Amino acid sequence: MHKPSYCYFIMLIFLVLGVTACSLSDINTYNNEKTATAKVKQESMGYYPDKRTDKVKNIVSADPKPLQEEDFEISYQLHKIDKKTDIKELIYKWGYGEGYDSSNRGYISGNGTYRRWNLSYPNYENPEIRFVVLSKIELEGEELVDGESYLVAVSLENSKLKTKRGLKIGDTLGKVLQLYGQPSIITNGSLLYSKNGLHLRILWDTKSEKVNNISIEYNMEKSIKQQRSADYVDEDAQPDPDLEPFTIQEGQSFTTILSGWGKVRFVSTLKDEEKNNLIQAKFFLEVNNQKYVDNKILYEFPEFYGNNGRMIDKIKAVSFKDLNQDGRTDIVIIADYITGVNAHGIETLPVTGIYFQKKDNTYITLPELVKNINQTGHNRTLQNVIQYVGKQRIDVN
Structure with a gap:
């Protein structure tokens, strides 16, 4: 019977140690990647658990020292x-x-x-x-x-x-x-x-x-404070001082007819990012008649739901519709807010806000309803929102 030599045992030990080391390395690499991926996914997915998984590999995981x-x-x-x-x-x-x-x-x-x-x-x-x-x-x-x-x-x-x-x-x-x-x-x-x-x-x-x-x-x-110059005022900018910190989003501002208000201009704005820590959305009604230009702002809407600790990237869509069949005009707004940035740019998710019109023609929000719309993912399109709200019983009187 052949007896294995000492050389054979030594080679066998090295082989086992090599395989074990590779296995441990693979396991540690997998665990580290799994932990990092889970962390990035948790931070970026917002309301949609499976929406951003395809971008996880593009996120740069870095922890540089704080700015000095x-x-x-x-x-x-x-x-x-x-x-x-x-x-x-x-x-x-x-x-x-x-x-x-x-x-x-x-x-x-x-x-x-x-x-x-x-x-x-x-x-x-x-x-x-x-x-x-x-x-x-x-x-x-x-x-x-x-x-x-x-x-x-x-x-x-x-x-x-x-x-x-x-x-x-x-x-x-x-x-x-x-x-x-x-x-x-x-x-x-x-x-x-x-x-x-x-x-x-x-x-x-x-x-x-x-x-x-x-x-x-x-x-x-x-x-900027020292230089109060016409060079810093856009020719088409809102002249009313109440809107000075905001930038009008012309693409999502409309002339429309609202119940109780008549013909007005609905104005979407974003607060100037250079003057605020977060870019926030704000909405107004203006007189749509040059005769009353000295009193342009008619109404300032309540706080937009999407502002809640978020940084708004843009106003994406606006709809004027009687959502609860009470004969008054409600307003649906969809915005994109920024969730983070990766190697390919900023990442955003949609967020919806709704203004329901009351009997006195002012507007209110229903935070719990809007929260449910956003958490269940019914906020991607105006049609999604309108269909969801149409199934609810809503009375704002």
């Missing part, structure tokens, strides 16, 4: 740029940049008291970097000159320059998330990271999914 003020610094030609940067010192070192005079002295906008302008280096035609500046206009003899000036923002214009964490133009959206994590504010094509009044704004191309601009805002809010 130093993350909003950059370096250009060995010079540190931050919120305390002295504009006159930059001009002393580098001049005004080639093409300054032919580019209308870098003019962006002005109002007689302040002028907003930019310094572009090394030139204005093909810059590497732009500095946005706000200057107080002063009279020196008979000539208007820039007086007290400060840095508003800086924009990186090509891939030669990087942020403090190494991000540059041309990098992927996935790399943004790996370096900075989830942003403070997400819109389609824009990510915003904020800390103590400093803002890192990253613009990306929604087709190529790559960064095409990086800007850092140091004193943007201050500059």
